[in-house]
Amino acid sequence: MATALFGDSVKRTEDPRLITGRGKYVDDIRLTGMTHMAFVRSPYAHANIRSVDTSAAANAPGVLTVFTGADLQEQLGGLPVAWLLPDLKQPPHPPLAYETVRYVGDAVAVVVADTAYQAADAAELVDVDYEILPAIVNAEAATKDGAPQLHSEAENNIAWDWNISGGDYDEAIKDPDVIVIKQRIVNQRLIPNSMETRGVVADFDSGRGNLTLYTSTQIPHFVKLLYSLVTGHPEQKIRVVAPDVGGGFGSKISIYAEEIVCGIVSKQLGRPVKWIESRSEAYIATTHGRDHITDVEIAGKKDGEIVGIKVDVYANIGAYLSTFAPLVPTWLFGLMLGGVYKMPNVVCRVWGVFTNTTPVDAYRGAGRPEATFLLERMVSRFAQEIGRDPIAVRRKNMLASHKNGRAVTTGVMYDSGDYKGNLNKALEIFDYRGFRSEQRAARRAGKLLGVGISTYIEITGAAPSAVASSLGAQAGLWESSNVRVHPTGKITVYTGSSPHGQGHETTLAQLVSSELGVPMEDVEVLHGDTDQGPFGVGTFGSRSLSVGGAALFNSLGKIKAKAHTLAAHLLESDPKFVTFEGGSFAVEDIPDKSMTFQEVAGAAYGAANLPPGMEPGLEEISFFDPTNFTWPFGTHICVVEIDEDTGQVSLVRYVAVDDVGNVLNPMIVDGMVHGGVAQGIGQALTEQAVYTDDGQLLSGSLMDYALPSADMFPMLEVDRTVTPSPVNPLGVKGAGECGTIAASPAVMNAVIDALAHLGVKHMDMPATSEKVWRAIRDAKETQRAARAAARRS
Amino acid sequence: MTVEITVTVNGTAHTATVEPRLLLVHFLRDVLDLTGTHVGCDTSQCGACTVHLNEDAVKSCTVFAVQADGTEVTTIEGLADGESYTPVQQGFWDEHGLQCGFCTPGMIMTAEWLLKQNPDPSEAEIRAGLAGNYCRCTGYQNIVNAIGAAAKAGR
């Protein structure tokens, strides 16, 4: 393998182990004396626990111990929240419930046995006597007087009442030329479904008092910190390892009850404890995403000028506050309501509401898809109402291009963007005019064909820590890197970000190779083990390269500087005459005076001849805290065809042109766009979590929750524009979530466009075949009735 | 009740005494320590546990180990010869057909079988052939490309 450059599509170094079955996920860990844990979970959405009889379970074959919530109440503490809002209500969140259960899946007891099968058998024998209480699952209904109350701390189940505004919306809509379009939009609850469920192996070493937690997480360092804060276990005696992690999509950015319980039980038992979540368990025990009920209005003039947007949101947060729950539907949502438009007036109010459902936290995009859906759907709706082309309306309102900061109404500063240039490129690839004539012909032939567009912008790369702190973050959101050059010149990198499919081992080695001119195979990238490097933050919110990669870049800069000084000293030259190219230091104009990087590394450790004041060794740490978020943007265009008889929606074409700044590895970025788009399409067409009124999850397995499958998709046409970000030294922006954010509104706008001539103006996601069939039927009824009325008059 | 079974896995015969309810996937993972075969669901949908049973691709979460008594099983660990990969494995690597890698062993085992039945599949046939395998990372695009590339390499 040779050296790699910034911008090369380098094949992944992770893959050889993963394509041969040699990856190491949590469930693959086997420790001597390992025991297996099963959780007993509430089958009711809301109930008081009268008693728990564990005797039958305790006597079942292979069972070592059974603990109830009451048994462990003292040791377990309560699960914390990492983001605060003004006047946030924080009711206690016990890892094991001991008085009241508040959602189906709330854990009440654990059984530990020699084998997983025995633990599962015995868990069925734990007899809990419940006093069933009335439950509530709808966030709006939960705020009404008389609704069942979840927590005494949160009156009317309201955890927060948050707002943000810019401009003066009420004043703007007084203009008689302004029309206001109102719509209620439900952004349905989704279930993340990483292919690997969660799992934990806890291994307490009673001799040293050290606890090792192997856990399928996106945030191993935060798990270490929060475990320590919750249990009092000294932080230096905790090691958290996220081995190969099989996807997360935001559902693994929380500290979970099971992590705490496994650790405590391992300590009590003096043996390793493994818990692996089953898929059915994941449906109720791992956080969900989205779930907003929104009243939105968009205001604009007949000529297409948009003057403002106003939204009121009931954000369903489930039964308890998950770790980042207060952040997702507030800042990550409200800040995005201006989109790529001038949008002079924005008003946003968000109620966070407790309900008897699984807690809601980040899911790919986290707040931004909800905002972007509202905005992009309503801009197209506005265009439809005023009888103008949705692209013309977008163009008219779009922000001008800028390279270094543009303040917008929501109070934030977009870093850089060329929104019209990006739109133009997408339209060129798509051939918009050509499509419109094809669509007219299709309609004449009785086919329902529609095109949808979304021109999105989103916020990635959290964060400037001071800004995040001012918004409520309880921890810094920088990222760390450690570069250790070994005496042979081989390199170990530790990154504080924690991949679960993103390919850090490849891209970060590629960055090292590109910067130092060393071969890729000389670089080992480590991650996800808190004992192997400095404290880190983790992988979420499309931050790994723009924050973690920048931290690595800065470490490499320090390495280069020291090596440069040392090389000049050894080459007996003034450093300013020493060049560094292709992994070699050389003195200008003196061909035979050169040293390889590896030779310099050896000299740094040999320490026989160092410049005065230079310490031996070649190792550097950097913590990078950016000055701003990064703001990727782009244009997605989708074509759908609808089977009028059944309402079934088929994707015909999908064009994605994203701008994520500079691109380190195009192959990996394209792959992220594919996957992100697929998840956005999943939300638009098939996925939905459905609860009964009494809190039973009907979509509680893969038999009942429709994940997108391979045959749903055409080949996605992916391209990009490049507007470098000024806020990090690599000029990169986040790329992990843009596909998801862009896709849902593009698809739904296409569905509505296919039906627009029938008078259809809106439909909530997912556009299931039944919903589309009903919309067509109802629209035709309305048209028939109108024609009949016209004939009569 | 326990039952003695002999299953030939990746060419080696293994005899073990098992509970009848032991699933083949757990036999492979927990008895033989072949952890390349993954469990992604519990309702026979996701396909992460796909192995070959007497040369047929099957979901090993929906087969009891006792049913596999006397059969030959191939798992993901049985495909490559050292670092020499099959065209399907190579295709997944070359075409970036995996991200988190969790669905990958099952995807590859399905793809191997698919190409054995149909060495020159169309894109639509590949997509239809993946109906029993979920991936949450790739949007399937590069998986389809990987299998297409493997078909080409195999011809």
Place this chain on the structure above:
Amino acid sequence: MVTSNFDYFAPTTLDEATSLLSRYRGEAKVLAGGHSLIPMMKLRLAEPTVLVDIGKIDGLSYVREDGDGVAIGSMTTYRELETSSLVKSRYPLLADAASKVADLQVRNRGTIGGSLAHSDPAGDLPAVVLAIGGSVVARTRRSSREISIDRFQVDLLTTALHDNEIITEIKLPALPSGTGTAYSKFHNPASHYAITGVAAVITVSGGTCTEARIAVTGAGDKATRARRTERILKGKELTPAVIRRAASRAAAEVQDTLNDDIFASAEYRTHLTQVHAQRAIEEAAAAAG
């Protein structure tokens, strides 16, 4: 998710298997391909204490000519049906329906006998066999009987099979010349089971429909003949208007047991059943013509 414990027997002859079923009558379940039973057991919706695995018995997997008709061994997999040239030429709808069952891994294990014995309300093959007609051969330790397919599906997940019987064979009759067949399915996007599936076997002679067997699955509690639809078709020239009218009655027989779930309301299922009845009848009529 693990099943509860059970005792397991893997007989190598039918005599042995039927003896075991008699011995453990009421406790034992027959394990064929396992793709209906094992998922139910993992969810602990079924907890048999004895399993009799008939997968080790030779000679239960075949498709062969049987007089004028075709006999299919009960352990024949969906995959074998899908690829059998005999099935493809004699009962194209059976091969087509088999190819639409779940996914290829399931089709490699699931069997026609298991599918019929389980009688899932949304299974594909029960409707197809019902539309073709024929019978199910079931054996006990002492005797064997043929159960007409029209009397086989009794109720939700319930057949005419006794708990000491094993399905050994499915006998399909010869279809008269001038017969066309089709299976039209709208599948559940998550489970791939039929939200509705309509199987049509239509014989046309001299421009007139002389025989029609239409069966519906997915809509109601079991695979059901759409007899009102059949009556409308029989004796008529199959004009678009006749087909439309016949299809509009396709859900009549399942009106009282219509499924209603998060993927399709009862009303939508009725509509889909009509749409797919029309598609199946049109396709079968075209093939017959």
